[in-house]
Amino acid sequence: MRNCIEIKGVSKTFNKVSVLNNINLNIKIGEQAVLMGRSGSGKSTLMYIIGGLESADNGSIIYGNDDILKFSDAKMSEFRNRSIGFVFQFHYLLSSLNCIENILLPARIGGHKIGEVKKRVLNYAEDLDVANLLKKFPHELSGGEQQRMNILRAISLRPKLILCDEPTGNLDSNNSNKVIDLLKRLASESNSSLLVVTHDNEVSDSFSNHYNIVDGRIS
Amino acid sequence: MKFVINIFKILFNERSSIRFLIGILLGVSFSISIILATIGIMDGYKSSLYKFIYNSEGHYIIKSKRGFFQTPKFEDNKKYYILPLIESKGMAITERNSVGILINGVDQKEYKKIFNRDLTLKDNSIVIGIELAKKLHKKIGDEILLSFLSHNQSMEAPLVSSFIITNIIDFGFFTKNMRLVLVNKEMLSSYTSKENFVNKILVKFKKIVDQSSVNKIEQQLDYSFTIESTLKNFEYLIKAVKAEKVMIVIVLQLIVIISVFNLYTFINFIKEKKLQEFFLLKSLGVRQSQFRTFLILLVSFVWASSCLVSIGFVEFYKYALMNFDFLKLPGDIYHFSRLMLNLNLSDYISVFSISLFWILFMIGFSVRKFTSISIGQGLKGELK
Numbered sequence: 172m173r174n175c176i177e178i179k180g181v182s183k184t185f186n187k188v189s190v191l192n193n194i195n196l197n198i199k200i201g202e203q204a205v206l207m208g209r210s211g212s213g214k215s216t217l218m219y220i221i222g223g224l225e226s227a228d229n230g231s232i233i234y235g236n237d238d239i240l241k242f243s244d245a246k247m248s249e250f251r252n253r254s255i256g257f258v259f260q261f262h263y264l265l266s267s268l269n270c271i272e273n274i275l276l277p278a279r280i281g282g283h284k285i286g287e288v289k290k291r292v293l294n295y296a297e298d299l300d301v302a303n304l305l306k307k308f309p310h311e312l313s314g315g316e317q318q319r320m321n322i323l324r325a326i327s328l329r330p331k332l333i334l335c336d337e338p339t340g341n342l343d344s345n346n347s348n349k350v351i352d353l354l355k356r357l358a359s360e361s362n363s364s365l366l367v368v369t370h371d372n373e374v375s376d377s378f379s380n381h382y383n384i385v386d387g388r389i390s
Numbered sequence: 391m392k393f394v395i396n397i398f399k400i401l402f403n404e405r406s407s408i409r410f411l412i413g414i415l416l417g418v419s420f421s422i423s424i425i426l427a428t429i430g431i432m433d434g435y436k437s438s439l440y441k442f443i444y445n446s447e448g449h450y451i452i453k454s455k456r457g458f459f460q461t462p463k464f465e466d467n468k469k470y471y472i473l474p475l476i477e478s479k480g481m482a483i484t485e486r487n488s489v490g491i492l493i494n495g496v497d498q499k500e501y502k503k504i505f506n507r508d509l510t511l512k513d514n515s516i517v518i519g520i521e522l523a524k525k526l527h528k529k530i531g532d533e534i535l536l537s538f539l540s541h542n543q544s545m546e547a548p549l550v551s552s553f554i555i556t557n558i559i560d561f562g563f564f565t566k567n568m569r570l571v572l573v574n575k576e577m578l579s580s581y582t583s584k585e586n587f588v589n590k591i592l593v594k595f596k597k598i599v600d601q602s603s604v605n606k607i608e609q610q611l612d613y614s615f616t617i618e619s620t621l622k623n624f625e626y627l628i629k630a631v632k633a634e635k636v637m638i639v640i641v642l643q644l645i646v647i648i649s650v651f652n653l654y655t656f657i658n659f660i661k662e663k664k665l666q667e668f669f670l671l672k673s674l675g676v677r678q679s680q681f682r683t684f685l686i687l688l689v690s691f692v693w694a695s696s697c698l699v700s701i702g703f704v705e706f707y708k709y710a711l712m713n714f715d716f717l718k719l720p721g722d723i724y725h726f727s728r729l730m731l732n733l734n735l736s737d738y739i740s741v742f743s744i745s746l747f748w749i750l751f752m753i754g755f756s757v758r759k760f761t762s763i764s765i766g767q768g769l770k771g772e773l774k
Contacts, residue, residue, distance in 0.1 A: 267399075276671070279396065
């Protein structure tokens with residue numbers, strides 16, 4: 172199976188403290204994996220670097236035939252918009268927009284056909300049982316509902332790689348299971364790779380592929 | 391542009407942000423308008439002074455060291471008017487008080503031609519300024535007693551004669567309104583016993599002052615004559631106004647800087663309140679360059695709107711200065727009782743440019759910091 176993303180020798184230092192140290196990791200196309208580690212181990216940093224939200228000090232991340240760490244501002248923005256779906260621990264929904272407007276933000280930013288994306292999002296929303304909430308504002312929703320909107324926004328453009336940073340961190344176990352099942356199902360449907368950062372054993376047990384990060388190294 | 395409007399709608403959806411933005415806009419525009427008004431007052435003062443001097447004394451004064459002289463014939467005088475007159479000093483006397491005055495004996499027709507004022511100057515008539523009329527409690531038709539020099543060396547005592555006030559006019563500025571009186575030239579010359587002689591000639595150019603014509607006039611006069619600009623008496627005042635204008639513009643930069651600090655506060659307010667939203671949009675694919683464009687356009691919008699609003703403020707100040715009584719000046723100190731705002735395009739351009747410079751200078755720091763952190767840090771609110 173071909174690699175979706177290939178991480179070679181990536182290191183990162185924050186304030187002279189080494190957070191990632193020569194990371195090498197391959198994520199296959201369609202692979203669903205969990206990245207585990209203790210708090211401060213660097214797992215979120217690695218996730219942010221893969222998603223183009225953080226820079227690396229050295230190394231390379233190959234996506235297709237390109238090293239994303241060498242992308243220009245415009246190309247990196249396009250990569251974030253078209254290829255990556257990021258599910259944050261905190262939903263980061265814009266309070267000034269209603270849910271459907273929030274979900275359609277990546278499509279609007281990237282200049283995609285809104286009608287097409289909206290149709291797809293409505294199908295997903297029905298699957299997730301939140302179709303009736305789309306016109307509500309984020310503050311009118313529960314934590315689980317907000318996280319589902321967050322997921323809908325991340326997958327709205329059918330990205331090749333879905334990155335989830337502690338997606339269940341603020342949810343109870345019932346909602347956690349629902350969200351993880353949902354992510355796996357959506358990733359399978361669109362043949363996207365799924366990488367979930369978590370320190371929750373229950374979540375990690377539901378994945379067959381595990382990567383552990385200890386002291387900035389993949390073990 | 392659509393993208394910029396969309397970001398604006400997203401980030402400024404809340405009323406508090408819009409109110410803050412409006413407050414900043416008004417603050418900056420008020421500061422700009424104060425600087426414009428100050429420059430306008432200085433320029434207005436200078437141009438009013440010039441205008442009133444030219445309208446009451448012309449551009450140049452010709453005098454002779456011999457005192458009285460016969461009016462020379464000037465060739466090529468199509469560009470200017472001349473007004474030969476007899477000038478004398480004296481006192482206006484009433485039962486209550488007396489005031490030192492400057493008497494100008496002029497020909498009614500010649501005076502009208504040069505200053506465009508229709509006066510009645512018969513033998514015993516007199517035209518006085520509005521301030522003198524107030525001081526002496528006189529009105530048109532009243533009698534006024536003048537004591538004045540005869541200019542006849544054989545007579546030692548001053549002459550005393552009664553006149554009827556035929557006009558009370560506004561010469562334009564306080565000193566003239568208080569001191570200058572106009573009488574019939576022939577009548578005055580009969581007192582001096584120097585018929586067809588004058589002791590002063592006013593030269594007023596029809597359009598603009600033409601230096602070559604002034605030189606020609608000089609060439610036509612013999613060594614005993616002097617020709618001086620009517621501005622000479624106000625030379626120091628004009629220099630002082632010019633120096634004050636420069637100083638005030640420098641000092642008033644502080645006002646702009648303070649208001650720009652408000653804008654800086656606003657950008658910080660956005661940073662604090664909208665930081666995660668900014669970086670979320672970036673994480674979803676908005677480019678750094680698009681954000682830079684947005685911030686530049688936002689600042690430019692604030693600046694341009696402030697400039698427009700400041701023009702409105704300036705127009706209000708103009709109206710207020712001309713119409714509100716509490717903004718009247720003591721004319722004996724400032725020559726005029728009203729200040730005028732006189733601003734030209736270069737004044738607007740320079741003040742607007744200076745304010746733009748300060749805005750960009752201050753905001754540059756803030757925006758640079760804003761765009762130097764990673765999206766990850768921005769989302770976590772790690773901007774320091």
